[in-house]
Amino acid sequence: MSDRTPIIAGNWKMYKTSSEAKSYVSEFLPLVDGVSDVEIVICPPYTSLADVVHMTQGSNVLVSAQNMHYEDEGAFTGEISASMLTDLGITDVVLGHSERREYFCENDVDLAKKITKALSANLRPILCVGESDEDREAGRTEEKLKGQLIKGLADVSADQLAGMVVAYEPIWAIGTGKTATPQIAQDTIRFIRETLAAEFDAGAAAQVRILYGGSVKPDNIAELMSEDDIDGALVGGASLKASDFAQLVNYK
Numbered sequence: 001m002s003d004r005t006p007i008i009a010g011n012w013k014m015y016k017t018s019s020e021a022k023s024y025v026s027e028f029l030p031l032v033d034g035v036s037d038v039e040i041v042i043c044p045p046y047t048s049l050a051d052v053v054h055m056t057q058g059s060n061v062l063v064s065a066q067n068m069h070y071e072d073e074g075a076f077t078g079e080i081s082a083s084m085l086t087d088l089g090i091t092d093v094v095l096g097h098s099e100r101r102e103y104f105c106e107n108d109v110d111l112a113k114k115i116t117k118a119l120s121a122n123l124r125p126i127l128c129v130g131e132s133d134e135d136r137e138a139g140r141t142e143e144k145l146k147g148q149l150i151k152g153l154a155d156v157s158a159d160q161l162a163g164m165v166v167a168y169e170p171i172w173a174i175g176t177g178k179t180a181t182p183q184i185a186q187d188t189i190r191f192i193r194e195t196l197a198a199e200f201d202a203g204a205a206a207q208v209r210i211l212y213g214g215s216v217k218p219d220n221i222a223e224l225m226s227e228d229d230i231d232g233a234l235v236g237g238a239s240l241k242a243s244d245f246a247q248l249v250n251y252k
Ligand code: PGA
Pocket: 011, 169, 173, 174, 175, 176, 177, 213, 214, 215, 216, 234, 235, 236, 237, 238
């Protein structure tokens, strides 16, 4: 058993208006009241961040953005900076989600800049990495993950790495209902931890929380969480209903 505190994070993606977000949080908070051995994170869209931070103040729920730009400010229409997030009270930011990489052409070089900026602004990055179906079929999973980690974390110190979160999200499992088996998730996350130890720092690799993401549901979370190297879950679809997400948080 590791002494890494588990993190259960709900990524709402492009779902929920502000009013929907507010009703969700009112329903959700009492359902997870008293949970202290799991870090709970909600990642709403930008338009609900302020409301959700306001409603969760003083609670056991942290609020994360789903993305941010690496510049402090400037002529970047449609983008959001780190200080815009921290000014609201946001603590975390998801970076490099496979949907950002695939549909919005995010690359590892930009991600490295985003991670450095987030860390310098005191935002905790949740860096997503993962292989496609083709990568796995062709035996390229490890090569792909290693490349994403080395490039994305290029400018991160050992201390910074220790406080970060990595989410292993196989693209073939996201939103498909096809969850990785606990064995595949464990083996791949173990590989990520070993790579971080070899390429960066062994102490930091032992401390960094590594989550699994991809069709996590109330009926498969306990099995995933029983694996040694899996420190939590990044959940999409099953985080959209307050009662389901509360069940995930209360997986024990
Ligand atoms: P999913 O999404 O749980 O709907 O598969 C996971 C994610 O994209 O973080």
